[in-house]
Amino acid sequence: MPGPTHGGTLNDLDTVREAWGAWPIVPPNADRYVIQALHSRRWAISSIVTQDAPELFEQRFAREFAAYLEVPTVVPTDHGSSALVMALTALGLPSGSHVVVPALTWVATATAVFRAGYVPVVCDVDSRTGTMTAEALRAALTPRTRAVIVVHWACTMADMDALLAVAAEAGLPVVEDAAQAHGALWRDRAAGALGDLGCFSLQQAKVLSVGEGGAVVSRHASWRTRLEELRADSRSWRPAGEVRVGDMALAETAGIMGSNFGMNDLAAALACAQLELLDAQHDIRNGNYLRLVEECERIPGVSVPVPPEQQTRLSLYEIPIRFADAAPGEAARLAGRLRETTGLRSYLPRHPLVGSSLLNVGSVPAIADKAAEFDELHRDRNYPAAEAIAASSVVLHHSAFLATDEEMDTLVSALAALAGERRR
Numbered sequence: 001m002p003g004p005t006h007g008g009t010l011n012d013l014d015t016v017r018e019a020w021g022a023w024p025i026v027p028p029n030a031d032r033y034v035i036q037a038l039h040s041r042r043w044a045i046s047s048i049v050t051q052d053a054p055e056l057f058e059q060r061f062a063r064e065f066a067a068y069l070e071v072p073t074v075v076p077t078d079h080g081s082s083a084l085v086m087a088l089t090a091l092g093l094p095s096g097s098h099v100v101v102p103a104l105t106w107v108a109t110a111t112a113v114f115r116a117g118y119v120p121v122v123c124d125v126d127s128r129t130g131t132m133t134a135e136a137l138r139a140a141l142t143p144r145t146r147a148v149i150v151v152h153w154a155c156t157m158a159d160m161d162a163l164l165a166v167a168a169e170a171g172l173p174v175v176e177d178a179a180q181a182h183g184a185l186w187r188d189r190a191a192g193a194l195g196d197l198g199c200f201s202l203q204q205a206k207v208l209s210v211g212e213g214g215a216v217v218s219r220h221a222s223w224r225t226r227l228e229e230l231r232a233d234s235r236s237w238r239p240a241g242e243v244r245v246g247d248m249a250l251a252e253t254a255g256i257m258g259s260n261f262g263m264n265d266l267a268a269a270l271a272c273a274q275l276e277l278l279d280a281q282h283d284i285r286n287g288n289y290l291r292l293v294e295e296c297e298r299i300p301g302v303s304v305p306v307p308p309e310q311q312t313r314l315s316l317y318e319i320p321i322r323f324a325d326a327a328p329g330e331a332a333r334l335a336g337r338l339r340e341t342t343g344l345r346s347y348l349p350r351h352p353l354v355g356s357s358l359l360n361v362g363s364v365p366a367i368a369d370k371a372a373e374f375d376e377l378h379r380d381r382n383y384p385a386a387e388a389i390a391a392s393s394v395v396l397h398h399s400a401f402l403a404t405d406e407e408m409d410t411l412v413s414a415l416a417a418l419a420g421e422r423r424r
């Protein structure tokens, strides 16, 4: 795995964070870009081209994020959830199609499937990394499965070699939910650029944060117009050579019925500033994480996911620290102790999707038929790996890994002390 194997010096850290565990941060160019967007008076993609603002920050962010991911297509959105709905709608599947999703993710992965008119089928995950496995995907296929959403969960990418092979065998398109994996690389290819479509969130807690935002990306240029129409009420960008001052930059191309999911330009200005810091932050976080992986080998009963060797760069989001044989309710006590001893926000992972109170499928009458089918499909399915991870882990936010060597020492000592307390 490339990248430094030591923690950041204070000099590096000064530019990429404000204090240990603080998040989000205001990147150096944010003030300048946001003020520029503000005074351009073009705050929406649906706006008139002016002499002063021939290009939006939204368009610049799309271009720069596309270069960063090495894909031809990036369409910024208002949320990661909208990005998922757009990606799924773009696939054009029949109503009621089954879409496989993993048990460990944020609830939006599953609600987006319902919002696109389909039914999610939840599968179990790898017992070490919490990501979907090829075996679990295969076992979840039904005669009506038409697509798969692979989630790069927490701090590890799913095994894309194995999952893409199963999907290809079954003739299924793959949507990558990379909301937690900006800049992660699998054999040097970016998360989001390996499947047919990739979805990102730029929500407050994410490594690339603008408060609320997202993006749909694709390694195929052919998806671009369809995705643009899906996020701008059936309108797409006029070709650059045809746009004149005084024109609406969007043309009513109307190939598919869209929604209004565009990113506002103040958020896009912030996104451009955040992207400038992302790789420097990755280097520091990943170096510190690899140190923790090694240290955990010497702390009995404590572990963190070991990166698969095909993952050539990590993108940490929430790091599940696993306590072996944790008794019911013990993780909550350990999260409290870790917070006391380090001052870091430490918390419990989300409940697996099936049984999550947030996946309240029966509460929306318009999808009653799909909700009933969802309940029926999941009556006899079990998620032992997802449940074991959720019950025995304490989560640290990625901001904990923007740390000096001394701060990492504090974290390692706190974990060793907790392990000692548990043995007594």
Ligand SMILES: Cc1ncc(COP(=O)(O)O)c(C=O)c1O
Pocket (backbone or CB within 6 Å): 078, 079, 080, 081, 082, 105, 106, 108, 109, 151, 177, 179, 180, 200, 201, 202, 203, 212, 213, 214
């Ligand atoms: C895996 C995953 N998918 C989707 C989303 C939804 O993104 P947003 O909150 O921007 O709508 C999130 C956000 O937490 C997420 O973590």
